[in-house]
Amino acid sequence: MINDKIPVASPSAGNYTLRILLTIALLSVWLLYPARAQDTPPDTADTTQEIAAPTWPEDSLGRRTPKGTVEGFIKAVANQNYQKAAQYLNIDTTLIKTRNGPVLAQALQQLMDRTGKMMPYAWISDSPEGNINDDLGPNLDQVGTITINADRTDLVLERTQGPDGGPIWLFSSQTVQRIPLPVEEAETSALVDKVTPEVLEENKWGGVPIGHWLTIIVLAIVSYIVAKGVVSLIIYLIPLVWRKAREEATAGIIRAFALPVRLYLAVWIFVLASRYAGISIIVRLRLSEITVIVGIVAMLLLVWQLMEFLTRLFEKQLVRRNNQAGVSAVLFLRRGLKVALLILGVILALDTFGFDVTAGIAALGIGGIALALGAQKTVENFVGSVTLIADQPIRVGDYCQVGSVSGTVEQIGMRSTRIRTNERTIVTIPNGEFSSLHIENFAPRDRFLMAPKLRLRYDTTPDQVRYLLVELRTLLYAHPKVSPDPARIRFAELAQDALILEVYAYVTAKDFDEFLQVKEDLFLRMMDVIKASGTDFALPSQMLFLARDKGLSEEQAQEVSATVRQWRDSGEMQLPDFDRERINKLRNTIPFPPEGSSKHKNKS
Numbered sequence: 001m002i003n004d005k006i007p008v009a010s011p012s013a014g015n016y017t018l019r020i021l022l023t024i025a026l027l028s029v030w031l032l033y034p035a036r037a038q039d040t041p042p043d044t045a046d047t048t049q050e051i052a053a054p055t056w057p058e059d060s061l062g063r064r065t066p067k068g069t070v071e072g073f074i075k076a077v078a079n080q081n082y083q084k085a086a087q088y089l090n091i092d093t094t095l096i097k098t099r100n101g102p103v104l105a106q107a108l109q110q111l112m113d114r115t116g117k118m119m120p121y122a123w124i125s126d127s128p129e130g131n132i133n134d135d136l137g138p139n140l141d142q143v144g145t146i147t148i149n150a151d152r153t154d155l156v157l158e159r160t161q162g163p164d165g166g167p168i169w170l171f172s173s174q175t176v177q178r179i180p181l182p183v184e185e186a187e188t189s190a191l192v193d194k195v196t197p198e199v200l201e202e203n204k205w206g207g208v209p210i211g212h213w214l215t216i217i218v219l220a221i222v223s224y225i226v227a228k229g230v231v232s233l234i235i236y237l238i239p240l241v242w243r244k245a246r247e248e249a250t251a252g253i254i255r256a257f258a259l260p261v262r263l264y265l266a267v268w269i270f271v272l273a274s275r276y277a278g279i280s281i282i283v284r285l286r287l288s289e290i291t292v293i294v295g296i297v298a299m300l301l302l303v304w305q306l307m308e309f310l311t312r313l314f315e316k317q318l319v320r321r322n323n324q325a326g327v328s329a330v331l332f333l334r335r336g337l338k339v340a341l342l343i344l345g346v347i348l349a350l351d352t353f354g355f356d357v358t359a360g361i362a363a364l365g366i367g368g369i370a371l372a373l374g375a376q377k378t379v380e381n382f383v384g385s386v387t388l389i390a391d392q393p394i395r396v397g398d399y400c401q402v403g404s405v406s407g408t409v410e411q412i413g414m415r416s417t418r419i420r421t422n423e424r425t426i427v428t429i430p431n432g433e434f435s436s437l438h439i440e441n442f443a444p445r446d447r448f449l450m451a452p453k454l455r456l457r458y459d460t461t462p463d464q465v466r467y468l469l470v471e472l473r474t475l476l477y478a479h480p481k482v483s484p485d486p487a488r489i490r491f492a493e494l495a496q497d498a499l500i501l502e503v504y505a506y507v508t509a510k511d512f513d514e515f516l517q518v519k520e521d522l523f524l525r526m527m528d529v530i531k532a533s534g535t536d537f538a539l540p541s542q543m544l545f546l547a548r549d550k551g552l553s554e555e556q557a558q559e560v561s562a563t564v565r566q567w568r569d570s571g572e573m574q575l576p577d578f579d580r581e582r583i584n585k586l587r588n589t590i591p592f593p594p595e596g597s598s599k600h601k602n603k604s
Contacts, residue, residue: 056166061087066131066141066157067124069169070285077109078208078282085109090158090170092177107179108146108171112281115147116155120288122352128167130159140172153178208280216283219273220266227266231258252309260302267294292352300345307337318389322396329386329414381415384431388412398443399512402434447483447506448515450522455498460535461557463564465491468501470567470574471529476505477578477586479525481518483508484583498538521594533560 061084062068069088076085086101089108112118119142125131130141139159146153158172205213235258239245245254271291274284311334318327389412394400398409400419407421417434419427429437454472456465469489476487483506492502507522509515530536534556567573574582 056162056164059162059166059168063088063168063170064128064166065126066143066169067121067126069157069171070118070124070143071121073105073171074282074285077105082106088170089176090160090173092173103181104176104179107181108176109281111146111148111179112144112155113279115275116144116281117146117275118144118155118281118285118288120292121285122289122292130157130169141169148178148180208282212280212283215277216274216279216287219270219277219279223270223273224262224266226269227262230265231262249313252313253306256305256309257302259305260298263294263298263301267291267298289352293349296345296348296352300341304338304341307334307341329382329389332382332414333386380432381430384433384435385412385414387435388417388431393439394441395443398441400442401440402429403437405429442512447508448512448519449504450507450515450519451502451504452523453492454501454503454526454530455495455538456501456530457536457538458497458499459552460499460533461561463561464533464535464557465499465501466564466573466575467533467560468530468535471533472501472503472526473574473578474586475522475525475529475590476503477583478588478590479518479522480588480590480592481508482506482522484587497540518592521592525590525594532556 056064058064059068062072073085073088076082076088082102082105085105089101089104091101091104124143125141129138132138134140134142136142136156141157141159142154143157144155146155153175156172156175157169160168160170162168235254238254239251244250311330315327315330318330388394394402394409394412394417396409396412399407400409402419405419405421405427407419407427409417410420410426411418413431416428416430419429421427454468456468469491472489473487476482476489477484486504486506488504490502490504491499493500507515507518509518534553564573578586
């Protein structure tokens, strides 16, 4: 479980709770991120141009790639075959006479054991060209660092040309030149060698003293216990100093970070402790893949727990709103994301252990395309249902018009939406099609438009028209269910067979049934006003009307003219508009429901 670097995921921010997430994530990254940028894992992806690379016979020592060189050197020193290990060093001809290759290999091993910081195998290039993105040149690759006399030195491999013309990667001549000799002067003995019994030092397993293996187990347990204690203490203290952390949303985010940060912190403590203790580089590199796996698990676990918490929080809100379709969509999304995270974790783990996952990813891609083509309509309907849930243009119980279909929404499902029409039939519309249609929702209306046209006889006098304009406006302003802005009635048109008074007003009602009640009341009152003015509604010109016409009432016409004259003389004619003071006096002066109504009796 040892690694020289801990992979760190980069968090994102959204709303307030996600901003909290970002803050905690940045803090954890700051604590866990190593001090030097040069230790950052290289991009081991194949970034070379796709050219026809020449093929060479396999090197018997596996030195064709940087990764093969490091693995071969570690295996050789683990077997204490320093003669073979020396063949992984690029010993300059000037040094061969003064420095013995096996002795140099043993000295390099001791430096790695006590001060070495090696990249895990998964981060070392497995390409004959090496890592061309490390800014070290095409023939150099850095694989770690060592400390010599308190001076930190890069461990660099260099590409040389073998007898067959193929690439051979060796520890660079400059690195070899800096190895101090004799061996006993390289460094003092490691801390682990000082504290473990001699019997555990003399007996070895895998080329490493048993004491190192036992110490590594103890360090792993202690590191996790310390990390757990630190994280638990922080989680306990945060609500005490930050009240916002006591809320469910913030507390859930903090809990989601607890276990991943605990794993990161445990690995970080373990890595530092194993280096300080001088655990053999053989042990550390053999377990390097496990360290990377722990980092991947912590990253995926963080995403998993955040997704679990946020989706359950959203699910509770949908349950409170009785939105079963939304709950189904959230459950489907959560399961799909979990499957995707598991697949991603398996791919990353296989890649870390050296398996070629390119073919598997390509197969998944082809299978995904085939699945997408086969389930195109299903996916389209699911996306449509998610759009309906997120955007919420309609809800169950809303009266709406979708395309040419009008009715009440009865169900919003994962695949389709059902609408009960005015004819009491059920129309089922797939959600993919539904979300692309023009949707008009009548449920959110707070007011209803009433815009009738009153057709008056042509023998209506101008004063009678003035009287009607004033009295009908008075009616609109005084009615408690009519919004005063606007409450308009205008002499709009001289039609072929009638004088047109155009009404434009909004009725405040909670639903369509109440609107019909108010409109009915207004129409009846308007008929009373028109009758009181002495005129009448115009009949359609196409209709032949045979009757003994009584004519208009001269008496009523004179009364109306007198009333209008009085308004004119006193300066009280409310034309072309009512003044604001008059409007305020008229507000809610008409009883509604009207007097004599059973509802009016119950209300009083």
